[in-house]
Amino acid sequence: MNDIIKHLEEDRDRALAQLVEFLSIPSISAEPAHAEDVNRCAHYLAELLKADGFQTSVEQTGGHPAVVAKRIESDTLPTLLLYGHYDVQPAKMADGWKTEPFAPVVIDGKIHARGATDDKGQLFCHIMAARAHLKARGKLPVNLVMLIEGEEESGSDNLDSFIDANMELLSADAVIISDTAQYGGGQPALTYGLRGLCYLEVGITGPNRDLHSGSFGGAVQNPANALTKILGQLVDDSGRVNIPGFYADVIPLEQWERDEWAALGHDAEGLARELGVETLFGETGYTTLERMWARPTLDINGLYSGYSGKGAKTVLPAKAGAKLSCRLVSGQDPDKIATLIEARLKNLLPPGLTMEVVRLHGAKPVLLPTDGIYVESAKEALETAWGKAPVMIREGGSIPVVETFANKLGAPVVLMGFGRPDDRAHGPDEKMHLEDIFMGAEAVARFLELVAIVDGKRK
Ligand code: BES
Ligand code: ZN
Numbered sequence: 001m002n003d004i005i006k007h008l009e010e011d012r013d014r015a016l017a018q019l020v021e022f023l024s025i026p027s028i029s030a031e032p033a034h035a036e037d038v039n040r041c042a043h044y045l046a047e048l049l050k051a052d053g054f055q056t057s058v059e060q061t062g063g064h065p066a067v068v069a070k071r072i073e074s075d076t077l078p079t080l081l082l083y084g085h086y087d088v089q090p091a092k093m094a095d096g097w098k099t100e101p102f103a104p105v106v107i108d109g110k111i112h113a114r115g116a117t118d119d120k121g122q123l124f125c126h127i128m129a130a131r132a133h134l135k136a137r138g139k140l141p142v143n144l145v146m147l148i149e150g151e152e153e154s155g156s157d158n159l160d161s162f163i164d165a166n167m168e169l170l171s172a173d174a175v176i177i178s179d180t181a182q183y184g185g186g187q188p189a190l191t192y193g194l195r196g197l198c199y200l201e202v203g204i205t206g207p208n209r210d211l212h213s214g215s216f217g218g219a220v221q222n223p224a225n226a227l228t229k230i231l232g233q234l235v236d237d238s239g240r241v242n243i244p245g246f247y248a249d250v251i252p253l254e255q256w257e258r259d260e261w262a263a264l265g266h267d268a269e270g271l272a273r274e275l276g277v278e279t280l281f282g283e284t285g286y287t288t289l290e291r292m293w294a295r296p297t298l299d300i301n302g303l304y305s306g307y308s309g310k311g312a313k314t315v316l317p318a319k320a321g322a323k324l325s326c327r328l329v330s331g332q333d334p335d336k337i338a339t340l341i342e343a344r345l346k347n348l349l350p351p352g353l354t355m356e357v358v359r360l361h362g363a364k365p366v367l368l369p370t371d372g373i374y375v376e377s378a379k380e381a382l383e384t385a386w387g388k389a390p391v392m393i394r395e396g397g398s399i400p401v402v403e404t405f406a407n408k409l410g411a412p413v414v415l416m417g418f419g420r421p422d423d424r425a426h427g428p429d430e431k432m433h434l435e436d437i438f439m440g441a442e443a444v445a446r447f448l449e450l451v452a453i454v455d456g457k458r459k
């Protein structure tokens with residue numbers, strides 16, 4: 001393994017320069033104005049992987065393209081599917097960035113850019129690891145298929161049908177994903193559970209035009225008053241979601257999970273301080289980690305109505321709207337939950353108003369097995385790279401395709417993330433520590449070696 005680690009070290013500067021190029025492309029999947037950048041990013045990746053010795057293609061999916069890179073060494077070796085996403089969340093200076101989001105810079109050993117940790121920096125660890133094997137030995141210890149999609153941040157809407165149509169191309173003995181995080185800086189983790197998502201937009205319409213609030217106030221239902229009143233009833237004071245049937249299918253946390261997570265010694269006060277709030281809040285009866293990783297939630301993500309410019313405008317708005325989403329946990333089905341929310345919203349609507357509910361994206365929650373040869377190898381690889389044994393955690397975020405991989409492909413899925421919870425994914429000043437990128441690449445390189453079967457035996 002020393003030859004491979006040595007190559008990783010020697011190749012650092014070149015890898016970093018490429019990562020800077022990759023991060024410079026504003027591949028924002030949610031914004032139609034960036035569609036050409038998303039496409040350019042796919043081709044950039046495909047070319048880069050081709051130069052490394054992969055057979056690559058940019059595949060049309062019905063939405064933004066996916067990049068597939070393949071290298072089959074031998075029929076007798078296991079095949080791993082490495083998944084990542086090259087699309088990123090929107091970002092602009094006005095959101096409060098200190099540096100340009102698409103002009104990556106290294107400050108104090110951290111690379112700052114949109115996508116630094118989610119997920120360009122992390123998926124680059126896979127590329128660096130494969131490249132080190134190829135450069136040091138001319139071949140890979142396993143067969144690799146990389147699937148790098150361009151729509152994860154917008155819900156992976158076209159990926160399931162792409163996978164359905166390409167089952168043979170994508171069939172693998174295991175799937176490896178680095179789109180989660182360490183438990184905390186210096187404490188590596190394997191993630192065995194992700195929450196799901198049910199995202200809706202609700203619009204309420206009242207009078208046929210905006211009205212003078214003096215002339216008409218008192219005569220009609222105000223859509224903004226009604227919407228906020230409805231939304232205000234969806235979560236109670238103890239943090240529980242107040243929608244009939246919402247918790248019916250929730251698979252409760254197991255005692256071993258509660259015990260192991262309690263032993264992690266999570267610093268709730270430190271989190272409150274970091275987030276600048278006086279106190280944390282969430283469902284009564286659960287610890288902060290339990291609430292973030294294993295309990296469902298309902299949050300308003302956006303709210304709009306009436307006048308929000310400078311100064312005052314005495315208007316009674318004709319319309320009001322909100323975007324809201326629930327994080328779901330194992331057992332809950334996004335479609336079923338959407339139906340329950342829609343029924344509750346309509347039920348709370350007073351006469352004199354109309355309501356429209358649109359379902360935006362959804363993702364199924366997953367719970368993955370915590371044992372097996374791939375999990376064990378991942379633990380060993382992380383322990384060697386970080387010098388510390390990983391902990392087993394769940395995460396509160398969602399990766400829609402994981403459920404498909406686990407249930408449709410039927411392959412074990414290993415979620416080994418290298419970023420940190422405070423890397424500011426989706427926020428301004430997103431970053432990733434260079435040491436995490438290099439240790440992540442080392443962990444993947446070691447993992448590939450560990451899962452290789454040579455002459456019928458694992459090394
Ligand atoms: N990398 C995240 C998922 C994630 C977040 C894992 C936090 C672990 C902790 C991923 O890129 C993401 O942001 N997913 C979206 C999915 C959604 C748009 C369907 C999410 O969770 O909001
Ligand atoms: Zn993300």
